Amino acid sequence: MADLPADRLTSEPPFTSVGLDVFGPWNVITRRTRGGSADSKRWAVLFTCMSTRAVHIELIESMSTSRFINALRCFFSIRGPAKVLRSDRGTNFIGACRELGIDTNDSELTKYLSDKGCTWIFNPPHSSHMGGSWERLIGVARRILDAMLFQTGSTRLTHEVLSTLMSEVMAIINARPLVSVSTDPDMPAILTPSMLLTQKTNASSAPSGYFHMNDLHGKQWKQVQCLADTFWKRWRQEYLTTLQRRRKWTAEKPNVKVGDxxxxxxxxxxxxxxxxxxxxxxxxxxxxxxxxxxxxxxxxxxxxxxxxxxxxxxxxxxxxx
Missing domain, CATH: 2.30.30 (SH3 type barrels.)
Structure with a gap:
C-alpha cells in the first residue's frame, strides 16, 4: 500500500488541495405547462479538502464541459484558489482542462482560472480505489440526501429545493467528527471541518507568531487565529494518527517492469x-x-x-x- 499523498498530511488553508467528482442525477421540475410540467435533470459536483476533509457542493444542469467549468469557477470564487486538483479521468474533467489551458503533465504550477498556478492530477482509468477520499464522501452525501428526500415524500423537486437540500447536506457533512468523540469532560469540543470553515478566515497565509488562549480576550484577529491554531494542533495530534493504518496490500511484491x-x-x-x-x-x-x-x-x-x-x-x- 502506498503512502498517503503529501497534500493530505499538510496543514494548509482549507481547499488548498482538492479532490472532486460528479454524482447524480435527480429529476427536477423546470417549468409548468398546460399538460403538466417539464422535467430536467441536475447533477452535483462534490469538492473535498484533502487535509481538513471539508466538503463543498455545486449543482450543474448537464454533464458538459461548460457547465462543469461554471461550477469550478463558483467553487473558487467562494472557497478561494486551490493549488492541486485531484479527480478521476472523466471526459468532462479532461475537456475542462483542455478548455482552461491547464497542462496536467506539468509538475509546475503554471496556469489557473485567474492567472494563478494550479495543477490538475488525474487518477489512472479503472482505479476508483485511488480516489477513495472523495468516493466515500459521495456515498455519505447520497445517504443523507436519500433520507431527506424520503422525509419529503412524493413532493416534486425544483432546482431551488434541490439547491437548499444540497446546502443542508454540505452542512451536515462538515459537522461530522473527524475522530472518535472524547468522553473527557475537559475536552467538550468535537474536531470537525466546520470548526475551521466557520472562523471566516481567508485563504492567505496566517500571520506568523505564537498564539495562546489568553488571546481570545484580546483583538479580534487574534481570536480567529487562536481558534484556527487550536484546530490544527488537534488535527495533527488526533486526526493524522488515524490515517496510517494499513489493513491490506502489506505484502512485498516485485515491481512490474517494462517488457512484462x-x-x-x-x-x-x-x-x-x-x-x-x-x-x-x-x-x-x-x-x-x-x-x-x-x-x-x-x-x-x-x-x-x-x-x-x-x-x-x-x-x-x-x-x-
Missing amino acids: VVLLKDSQTHRNDWPVGLVVKTFPSTDEKVRKVELKVVKQGIAKVFLRPISEIVVLLSEAS
Missing part, C-alpha cells in the same frame, strides 16, 4: 477472453514502487496503448525471468 507480458482485466468479458498486453512504460511512485503502467494491446489487428493501475492487470511472464 500481462493480462488486462475486463469486467465485461469472460476471463478466457481477457486480452494479452505488453508493458511499455512504468510510473514509479516516490517510494520506487510501480502502481500504474502503460501497456500495449493488439485488438483486431490494431495496437492500442492503455494506462492502467497494477490492480487491473495480471502478470503472466516477467521480463526479469
